[in-house]
Amino acid sequence: MERIPILRMGNYLLVTIQVDMHDKLALTLQDDLTNRISEVNAKGVLIDISSLEIVDSFIGRTLANIASMARVLDAETVVVGMQPAVAITLVELGMSLPGIRTALNVESGMEYLRETVAAHEGSDDAIGDSREV
Amino acid sequence: MMLSGTVEKSEIVPIANSSDVVIVRQRVRALATELKFSLVDQTKIVTAASELGRNTLEHGGGGSLELALVVNGVRRGIRLRFSDQGPGIPDIAQALKDGFTTGSGMGLGLGGSKRLVNEFEINTRPGDGTVVIAIRWK
């Protein structure tokens, strides 16, 4: 069965969606990603959609689901590279994907993830400290 | 109420499973490219087709798309005609109002698709299937 490959870079997972996904493939990606996040204890997920020429409501909801599930597993998600025509169409469709962080490209996406993960680690340490009384 | 335009050519795309929805997108894109739609307009009509195609599959239990090149005077456009023999839509006004909510949206997305095209018509009766016609002019 075809799957979308998930790359690992240290604490982060990278997914590049290049094919016109049918619904089953999208759901498989959702499953695979959540499993992988858990397996490697990933802190951040970057989804590159710069090759996607169509994002409809199903794909939109899938991305939102992935972000929510990742958050529950303590990982940040960022979606990068949305094409202008896609953004315009999504807005017209009425989807603004409020729960999803976005960035212009892989570079800025990774920058965001590193900053956010570092910030979390900082606050986690603080909690740890205050418990060691 | 007939929607304007004479058909210059058309093809039927059966919709029986989720890969068929991908084919729907490809065929609509091919026609939009042929008609030299702008990139944004192409994206809009293909996305609308994807939404409506999925509805036909999920809500209607499968059906088909009649994809046509229509002409009205000197205007040319793409007409999508999705039909299924499913349960129909009991409250069209409500369905058109349905927006999307991220995550758990249950809306059929008809309101959204309507905004992506120029002409839009639904013929449906509970228990009698649904026909959705959408036209995007160049």
Next chain:
Amino acid sequence: MSKLLGEIQKNHDSLLQDWLKRLKSTVQRHDLITDQELEAQASEIVALIADVPGGTTLDDFTGEGWQPLKAMLANISVSRATAGFTPSETAIFILSLKPSLFAIARQQRSNNADELFSEVLAINEFVDKLALHTTDSYIHGRDQIIRRQQEEMLELSTPVVTLWDGIVALPLIGTLDSARTQVVMESLLQAIVQTNSRFAIIDITGVSTVDTLVAQHLLKTITAARLMGAECIISGIRPQIAQTIVHLGINLQDVITKSRLADAFRLALERSGRKVVRIDKPNDGNAANSRGV
């Protein structure tokens, strides 16, 4: 009516000659078209009428068999318009085919007044449709030119400016209607991608009125930019606009607004980790220098 078409096909040469003769006796625009070009146009029209596939009828102009003729008429209409002909002149050119066709009908039906009458009616309707088609094409051609010019004007009047690395600004001037917003949205989003900008400042100092529709359009643009990973700041909000926004109950909660472009720029710089510092000149003891700026 297929009899008539058959007769046209058989007499196609004499029909053409007859038409050309009549054309020469009407007002000609030698300044706009040469005799050869005129003959070529007329000849092609007659050929396309004579060559229609079997089964095509005069009364059904929407049939597939007439497509080549329609396409050719549209071309003639456009090329004549470019040459300077008025749409009436082109229509009259087409309408002048009638007498020649009537002549053929009379030739074949001189004994039967009723049949002759219905054939003349059919010819009349048919040629009218041809002439109207050229007029429609003319109008459509004009519409396309107007639309293209409008788009060019819109693009010219909505230049996207790069203020700094990763910060673009879009000064809007005039009214923001639906069509304009489309163009504006597209050029801004394109610019964001091309310049890799995380911040886009939309300055509305020059926007004459802001009503609910305009606000909706702006919000759509902002949402689309956000989906792409860029943040929009709206600047240039005049006091009257601020009042209108509150009165209309427009919700700008998630949107950053500044009254001056400069403030928006400063914010964008800060957010991208930069600040502007004044560099002190080395003090050489000169009183004028120490006045500062």
